[in-house]
Structure formats: C-alpha cells, structure tokens
Amino acid sequence: xxxxxxxxxxxxxxxxxxxxxxxxxxxxxxxxxxxxxxxxxxxxxxxxxxxxxxxxxxxxxxxxxxxxxxxxxxxxxxxxxxxxxxxxxxxxxxxxxxxxxxxxxxxxxxxxxxxxxxxxxxxxxxxxxxxxxxxxxxxxxxxxxxxxxxxxxxxxxxxxxxxxxxxxxxxxxxxxxxxxxxxxxxxxxxxxxxxxxxxxxxxxxxxxxxxxxxxxxxxxxxxxxxxxxxxxxxxxxxxxx
Amino acid sequence: xxxxxxxxxxxxxxxxxxxxxxxxxxxxxxxxxxxxxxxxxxxxxxxxxxxxxxxxxxxxxxxxxxxxxxxxxxxxxxxxxxxxxxxxxxxxxxxxxxxxxxxxxxxxxxxxxxxxxxxxxxxxxxxxxxxxxxxxxxxxxxxxxxxxxxxxxxxxxxxxxxxxxxxxxxxxxxxxxxxxxxxxxxxxxxxxxxxxxxxxxxxxxxxxxxxxxxxxxxxxx
Numbered sequence: 001x002x003x004x005x006x007x008x009x010x011x012x013x014x015x016x017x018x019x020x021x022x023x024x025x026x027x028x029x030x031x032x033x034x035x036x037x038x039x040x041x042x043x044x045x046x047x048x049x050x051x052x053x054x055x056x057x058x059x060x061x062x063x064x065x066x067x068x069x070x071x072x073x074x075x076x077x078x079x080x081x082x083x084x085x086x087x088x089x090x091x092x093x094x095x096x097x098x099x100x101x102x103x104x105x106x107x108x109x110x111x112x113x114x115x116x117x118x119x120x121x122x123x124x125x126x127x128x129x130x131x132x133x134x135x136x137x138x139x140x141x142x143x144x145x146x147x148x149x150x151x152x153x154x155x156x157x158x159x160x161x162x163x164x165x166x167x168x169x170x171x172x173x174x175x176x177x178x179x180x181x182x183x184x185x186x187x188x189x190x191x192x193x194x195x196x197x198x199x200x201x202x203x204x205x206x207x208x209x210x211x212x213x214x215x216x217x218x219x220x221x222x223x224x225x226x227x228x229x230x231x232x233x234x235x236x237x238x239x240x241x
Numbered sequence: 242x243x244x245x246x247x248x249x250x251x252x253x254x255x256x257x258x259x260x261x262x263x264x265x266x267x268x269x270x271x272x273x274x275x276x277x278x279x280x281x282x283x284x285x286x287x288x289x290x291x292x293x294x295x296x297x298x299x300x301x302x303x304x305x306x307x308x309x310x311x312x313x314x315x316x317x318x319x320x321x322x323x324x325x326x327x328x329x330x331x332x333x334x335x336x337x338x339x340x341x342x343x344x345x346x347x348x349x350x351x352x353x354x355x356x357x358x359x360x361x362x363x364x365x366x367x368x369x370x371x372x373x374x375x376x377x378x379x380x381x382x383x384x385x386x387x388x389x390x391x392x393x394x395x396x397x398x399x400x401x402x403x404x405x406x407x408x409x410x411x412x413x414x415x416x417x418x419x420x421x422x423x424x425x426x427x428x429x430x431x432x433x434x435x436x437x438x439x440x441x442x443x444x445x446x447x448x449x450x451x452x453x454x455x456x457x458x459x460x461x462x
Contacts, residue, residue: 031329033364038402044422055407056399058364060333064403088333104333168411168419169402194322206430211408212419223360225325 029092029101030195030226032131033059034161036173038208040215054218055210057171059091062163063102066128071166075126078116080108093131093197093224095179096234096241100129128165131222133177133241134158140179140238148185155179155238159199161220168212173220175201179237186232193230198223324349325357332364340367347377347390355386359393371397 035058043050063085066072073083089104100112115125140155156178163171177199184192199222208215234240312320328346331339343365346358355377362370371394378390400407411419 033329033332033360035360035363035396037396037399053407054399055402055404056396057402058366060364060366061401061403065408068403068408087335090333168416169408207423207427209419209423210402212411212416225322225329 028096028193028195028226028228028230029094029099029103030197030224032091032093032100032197032199032222032224034062034091034220034222035059036171036220037218038171038210038215039218040208040210040213042211042213044214062091062165063089065165065167065169066102069165069167071126072128075116075124075128076110078118078124079114080110082108085110092226093222095133095195095197095237098130098132100131126166129161129163131162132160135241138238138241140236142181142236142238144183144235149183149191149232149235150185151183153179153181153183153236153238155181155236157238159201161199161201161222168209170207170209171215171217172205172207173201173217174203174205175199175220175222177222181235181237183230183235189232190229191232191235192227193235194225194227196225321351321353324351324354328354328357328361332361335365335367337369340365340369344370344373347373348380352383352386356389359389363393363396366397366401368397370394 077083103109112129113127118124134157138157142153144151159177161173180196182194201220204217343361374390374394378387381387
C-alpha cells in the first residue's frame, strides 16, 4: 500500500513539476544532507590479494552519480527540461510522503521517483531513491500549550534509505532517525513548524553495488533542517502519521 | 637750582616711560590666557600641545570595549539557527570563499555551530579542510568534539564514490554479467529462505512432550 501511495504522490508531484517547470516542493519537504562510507571490492572471481576499498559519499557525490548516469539524465530531461542537476542543488525529504527530490534556490526540482508519458498510452516509470519511515516503529513525545498549541515534539523512528543511480551504484541502508519538531502558535488551523532531522545507520539489505561491484555500507548519516506552515491536524507527527 | 629741576624732570620722564613699557608687556602676556578662557573649544588643542595634557585624554584603543548587550536565550538560539542555515547553504557551493566561511565556524564559541560546521565541511567535500579540522581537534578541550573533528578529517581523506578511479565505465557485456550474477544470487537467497521456512515448519523442539495418542482411553477423573 505504501509503495502504491508513494507512487501516486510522486506522480502528483510530477504533474506539478511538468505543468510548471521549476516547481519546488515547499514544506514539509526539508533539506537533508547525506554522508557515509562504503566498502567494496573489484573482484567476483575469488582472486587472491584483491584489496577491499573504502569510499565516501555525500549529497554532492550522489548528485554527481546521477549526473553521470544516462538513465537518470534521460528521465531528468523529460521531467525538468535539463539533463544535468545544477551546481548548488541539494536533496529534500518529505517525511509524510517518504519521497526524496533534488532542488535548488532557483526553482529546479527533480523528484527521485515518478513517471511520465513518452507516447500515447505509454508511461515510463523511474525510481532513483526514497527514504521510508517505519509505520509501527515510530515513537514520540510532545508537549503543546493549551492556550495556543505552540510547543515541541521529539520522535524516534526507523528509516530505510534507497538510492540507485541506474548506472551500477546501489545503496539500501537501514537507520534510526530523530525528528525534532518545534511548533509555533496556531493561526487559522496552521502552525509555523521547524523540523530538525538527524539520522544514523549501518544496516544494509545485502544487495549494494559500487560500479557494479558488490559493496557493504559501513556507516550512514543524514542531517537537515527546514521550516514552513504545518496543518494543526497533522500534529503530533508520530501519532497522526 | 635749574640744573636740579632738569635732572628731576628727566628722571621722572624716564620712570614714566619705563612704567608704560612694563604695563604694555604685562597686558600682552595675559592675552593668550584670556583667549583660552573665552573659547573653551580651543582648549583641547592647547592642552594636546602640552605633554602633561595628553596624558589626561583617554586613548580610545585602551578603553575597555563597551560590553555588547547580553542576548536573551531566545535571541541566542535564533542566531544559532540562522548560522546553521547559512552553513547548510554554504556546503552546497564549491568556491574557496564558502569553504573559508565554513572553516571559520570550526572555532565558533557555540558548540552547536561548531558541530554544524564539521558536517558542512564534510558535505563541501574538499581535502583543503583536512588541516583545519586537525588543527581544531588539537585545540579542542572536548574529547567528543576532538573525535568529531578527526573523523571528519578521515572522511575527507577517502576517495569518493564518484571519483573517476572508482567509477570505471563498464562495457555492456560487463553490465549484463553483473546483473546476471545479482539475479542468480537473489534466486539462491530466495531458495535458502524458502528452505529455512520449510525447516522451521517441521522442526520439533528437543524437550517437547510426545504427541498424544488419538486412540488412547481418556484419563480417569
């Protein structure tokens, strides 16, 4: 159900993107910056003395991988009108839709999963990444003032990060996220909200690749902050999600 | 008799003119002081020309800086939030000035900003930050921050996943072979899981009681 819902939401976002190129998802999509290390080995023949390599990745290097992938740049062109993610771009994460996108200050936006029509009755789907939140393993505590509903919330949940550049680099990593929410007073059913995201992880799903070679993620982290207007009906997140 | 009168007149005249001269000198010497008293605005200039007077004017550089008004906890937190957002933006750039601004915050008085600067340095991705991180680690008194600085320096020293030495272009045959290997491994894994499921469904625990005999007579009450 979650996969279908994510697909529907991504398609809706995509419609927004193609209808008005340069559309940028607003809050609750928050900027998020990834980093981590991966072990990998350039051998699958059982040869002796092949070293185990360790490489690092960040948001910038993941974006560089997408820009070097003919599959990703082709989809990017259909969706955004350009086949290169501009410099200065960064990932944004919508914890409600569990979707990832890439945007910048000048209106560029590329959702990492979606679909588009390439011909009559022919739809092409793509999926380069997302970040899931556990449905049941989502716990939190919160406190809101009775006078104006201003307050704060802290949630802890499991996350699953998926990234595939379509060019031999594939990461599936499990981690733990701490979401710190700060809510302003309620006004007309909405509250100014700030979200501070902090994620760490090491678990993987037994199928990672670096340049088509087997890989094992060593560590993973993601951090970011964002703010915007949140509907009071979605507060607290851990309970209303 | 006449001689005496002449001498007296001449003496009196000399005294008279001497007195006039003295009076003139007296009046002239008082004028500068009179001017200084009349125009106090010119007094500082007169005083600065005098060595003893300069010692009385405080040197602005020597004065203790006026303490800046203390920030409320809310204002302090707002400043921290703004600086974190600035670092978040700087780390997406790739120019030297942005890196310099990030490295500057490695020694910010606020710990939250120092930690944000460490993350921003990692995200910026330049090996030029390594020496600054190591220097900040050496200067820090906080063991946890020292570890964070050094871990960031180690991180930046690694090759990245997007480096040309890592991302060697593959031929279509190599790609097909890799995808086939993955499909075979996935199939083997699936078979193992299914086999494990079958074994779990039929395995009897070692200390389990023997199954009841359906033909045995019911126990007496």
